[in-house]
Amino acid sequence: MPDDQPVRLHCFAHSAGGVSVFDGWAERAGPGVEVRALCxxxxxxxxxxxxxxxxxxxxxxxxxxxPTRARAPTSCTGTVWAPWSPSP
Numbered sequence: 001m002p003d004d005q006p007v008r009l010h011c012f013a014h015s016a017g018g019v020s021v022f023d024g025w026a027e028r029a030g031p032g033v034e035v036r037a038l039c040x041x042x043x044x045x046x047x048x049x050x051x052x053x054x055x056x057x058x059x060x061x062x063x064x065x066x067p068t069r070a071r072a073p074t075s076c077t078g079t080v081w082a083p084w085s086p087s088p
Contacts, residue, residue: 007032007033007073008034008036008075009035009075009076009077010036010077011037011076011077012038012076012078013037013079014078018039018043019039022035023037040052040061041061
């Protein structure tokens, strides 16, 4: 892969969390990865906005914020949070 076009990694935090969980990822990922921590509607500083509930709504929110680099390799990752209690 050319050095001038890193892989773009879109990072989504769980619905109750914030993008700070991705702090330091860019340094650890290295120069071949462009880490983009994205705050989704309904989370963190966008809490007053309605949450996205469909893939179409997610793409409509994320795509306009993406840099206009044609055909950049892209990947997505996210975190999940769920209440957990050990079995008795």
